[in-house]
């Protein structure tokens with residue numbers, strides 16, 4: 001069985017203790033590492049609060065956006081009311097028409113990829129796939145994706161070094177203006193018509209909802225899609241296994257999402273001085289919930305560094321846990337399941353040509369998180 | 384309200400009743416797979432099965448009625464660690480994706496856990 005020695009940078013830290021004391025943006029941040037401890041902290045919003053605009057994602061995003069993200073950066077009970085506003089959109093991926101549209105989309109993009117000598121997956125496959133699929137979630141015309149595709153892999157921190165954050169906010173203002181003037185049944189129209197505790201949303205709140213949908217739902221999907229393709233390229237027999245056991249698409253999806261854990265960690269603020277597994281966190285300081293470490297916790301996962309596409313149970317928390325668990329999870333799961341299914345149906349092999357890992361270089365760890373670029377050759381299945 | 388749903392064989396497989404928090408009972412005959420599989424196939428309200436049954440999403444929580452607990456069996460450690468944090472837990476709490484249907488579960492009655 002193969003292992004990826006570069007994939008779990010927290011293994012040594014977990015041996016030393018339940019937290020990795022480190023810094024981000026020059027501030028001390030203990031990272032909580034074990035699956036049970038992360039889950040427990042994610043459920044304890046009184047001790048580990050999300051009520052901290054710009055500081056929940058780490059590093060902080062004050063420099064790249066002007067609005068607080070909703071419902072991410074709010075604690076219950078208000079969180080519950082904010083989350084309800086957008087929940088119906090995030091449930092759309094269970095509708096049969098939605099599933100068919102995603103199947104057609106991935107079928108089209110894969111068929112096109114098969115006709116090329118080679119394809120760079122991140123920019124020519126994953127970004128268009130992510131952007132076009134997001135129009136289905138937000139119930140918007142598919143042509144809007146042409147605007148979003150130009151924002152790069154990460155709206156705020158694309159490899160080009162240019163943040164598209166301001167451009168995205170200006171674009172959202174425009175969409176909200178036209179929705180207010182002429183409401184339809186898309187996401188932006190729902191925001192302008194929504195009520196929060198008996199009053200309409202403020203413009204900043206609307207922008208905050210839009211902001212996380214565009215920014216948070218982006219590199220996560222792009223990274224996962226790239227790792228799925230890379231995995232198939234490295235394991236040619238996996239497609240045969242899945243063709244023989246179509247039910248295994250479900251477990252393979254969860255396992256590849258666990259293995260990728262595209263969101264490494266997220267922050268919480270301690271409102272009062274707090275002892276976090278022996279480390280004191282001062283009132284107002286951050287802790288990190290490290291999903292990426294939790295998902296490789298050897299006390300829970302047998303051979304965590306091995307990809308086992310039939311892994312079950314697989315209690316990973318790549319989508320978070322508890323109150324703030326990922327609203328985009330049904331959409332994300334549908335994309336990965338459909339991608340695997342269509343790879344089985346339409347292709348016979350994926351050959352790796354070039355791969356440049358994307359590295360998160362932090363003060364005390366270095367983590368590979370998918371790819372800057374990944375070039376492959378995809379061969380169609382013989383008719 | 385009572386709905387009876389009969390699926391095609393495998394023969395000899397158990398009949399299971401789901402009771403949703405609104406009191407609706409659905410009887411499903413000739414079941415196969417896991418409790419979550421049959422609940423989602425038959426659109427039992429409150430059972431999403433978002434993760435496809437790998438014990439990750441906690442959207443398939445049920446309560447096994449006391450007379451059935453022993454035959455259904457307890458949650459293993461992985462499942463128990465997750466149930467611990469759920470709301471509306473009950474001595475018969477299980478994730479339905481972790482309950483494999485076997486002929487000796489014929490007649491089983493489970494309640495869908497209320498959403499918090």
Ligand code: HEM
Nearest residue numbers: 071072213217220221263266318319320324326327328332
């Ligand atoms: C594989 C893909 C994805 C992963 C791994 C992922 C991961 C996560 C995680 C770990 C959280 C929890 C944050 C916390 O506890 O503070 C979260 C929250 C969230 N995600 Fe995702 N995400 C993914 C895709 C998406 C997509 C596609 C969208 C939207 C289009 C999205 C929208 C959201 C939103 C709105 C929240 C906030 C929920 C709340 O605060 O109640 N995510 N995501």
Ligand code: HEM
Nearest residue numbers: 002003004005006227231305306307357358368369370371
């Ligand atoms: C984003 C970066 C990376 C991703 C997503 C990735 C992904 C993977 C995957 C999916 C596997 C297969 C694991 C399994 O089947 O159990 C693997 C194996 C492996 N990876 Fe990585 N990897 C990355 C970076 C690297 C780097 C930078 C190196 C070395 C320079 C590396 C070296 C290896 C080795 C030696 C194996 C085992 C191969 C085998 O025995 O078949 N990986 N990796």
Ligand code: FES
Nearest residue numbers: 432438440441480
């Ligand atoms: S279906 Fe996800 S935990 Fe049961």
